[in-house]
Amino acid sequence: MMYTMADTELKPCDLAALETFEFERVLMESTLTGSCYLLGRLHGEPAIVHVQRTAVDPSAAPGIVKEGLESLDVFLDNRPYFSAHALLKRGADALPDLALKLIWPCTDVHIKKYTPQPxxxxxxxxxxxxxxxxxxxxxxxxxxxxxxxxxxxxxxxxxxxxxxxxxxxxxxxxxxxxxxxxxxxxxxxxxxxxxxxxxxxxxxxxxxxxxxxxxxxxxxxxxxxxxxxxxxxxxxxxxxxxxxxxxxxxxxxxxxxxxxxxxxxxxxxxxxxxxxxxxxxxxxxxxxxxxxxxxxxxxxxxxxxxxxxxxxxxxxxxxxx
The missing domain is CATH 3.30.428.10 (HIT-like)
Structure with a gap:
């Protein structure tokens, strides 16, 4: 996690704190990276949360395909092309599903930076x-x-x-x-x-x-x-x-x-x-x-x-x- 505030006793990086996040609007999204920037408030102060799908380690990918999947939902079946949504097995060595980054409190400069503009x-x-x-x-x-x-x-x-x-x-x-x-x-x-x-x-x-x-x-x-x-x-x-x-x-x-x-x-x-x-x-x-x-x-x-x-x-x- 990234913090842009001075040392504080407030803890924005636990589940209990993130459950209080008050969403305002989506600043930016990318289908290429599977990510989006959300603007809202945390502990009463403006905050930006970046939510992104995690990358797959190429060395681990073959093992995931072979024995690391819990379920498969095929939505395209037209030989030779197949596409599916998959869920990973849970376990001690399971990959995280999401990478989160937080800017709190964020400033107008941060908001402008992550807002699409000419x-x-x-x-x-x-x-x-x-x-x-x-x-x-x-x-x-x-x-x-x-x-x-x-x-x-x-x-x-x-x-x-x-x-x-x-x-x-x-x-x-x-x-x-x-x-x-x-x-x-x-x-x-x-x-x-x-x-x-x-x-x-x-x-x-x-x-x-x-x-x-x-x-x-x-x-x-x-x-x-x-x-x-x-x-x-x-x-x-x-x-x-x-x-x-x-x-x-x-x-x-x-x-x-x-x-x-x-x-x-x-x-x-x-x-x-x-x-x-x-x-x-x-x-x-x-x-x-x-x-x-x-x-x-x-x-x-x-x-x-x-x-x-x-x-x-x-x-x-x-x-x-």
């Missing part, structure tokens, strides 16, 4: 970053990333940590909530930098190259040792704009189904970032801080309106001298 491409110049984006990032209260600090300080999710490097130049590597830990082909990890001063790739400097190399090395080693996933089977990338402003790197199996977060414009390969930083001066602004970035934003994103207004104004004046 997306538009925008170009962010260094000048727009300084005048619009950086003040937007600075406006977030520290509580917004309290859950991140709880992880890197070892107060939360310590049992899930796969690798941890201490100090301001260190990081913590752990499974992402998008992965249930079952199928290696759906592997998804996150490496979170300890230095809170690095909010996004715009803050990276050449001095951060050792940190990025260390993250890359740890990801390769952990994935090979624990799951037999080789270096060439991993995609390491950084989002811009990110979903939260504390620098982190995504580590994803190359066979993972492509999601919106892997689209060109938002996902930047870690190897490319290291290359840009190595071409940057030892002291002073990095190439990343001086580049213009083009990316898609949902029209409800807090940055969309001010960035779009500036670009529309510039387009209106195009060709005027």
């Amino acid at each position: 997306r538009r491409l925008l170009t962010e110049t260094p000048e727009l970053y300084a005048s619009i984006v950086e003040p937007y990032i600075a406006s977030f209260p520290p509580e917004r990333t309290a859950w991140v600090h709880a992880i890197i300080e070892g107060r939360k999710e310590a049992e899930r940590v796969l690798f941890s490097a201490p100090g301001d130049e260190g990081f913590t590597l752990l499974p992402d909530l998008k992965w249930d830990g079952v199928s290696p082909s759906a592997l998804y990890l996150t490496a979170i930098a300890r230095d809170a001063r690095i909010r996004s790739l715009r803050d990276l400097r050449r001095a951060h190259v050792p940190l990025l190399r260390a993250i890359r090395g740890a990801a390769y080693a952990v994935c090979a040792e624990r799951w037999g996933v080789a270096q060439g089977e991993l995609r390491l990338f950084v989002h811009y704009q990110p979903s939260y402003y504390h620098f982190h790197v995504h580590v994803v199996h190359v066979a993972h189904e492509i999601m919106a977060g892997m689209a060109v414009g938002q996902a930047h390969m870690l190897e490319d970032i290291i290359g840009w930083l190595e071409l940057s001066p030892e002291d002073g602004p990095s190439l990343l801080s001086q580049m213009a970035f083009t990316y898609a934003l949902g029209t409800e994103h807090g940055l969309y309106a001010p960035l779009a207004a500036r670009q529309e104004g510039e387009a209106d004046g195009f060709g005027e001298h």
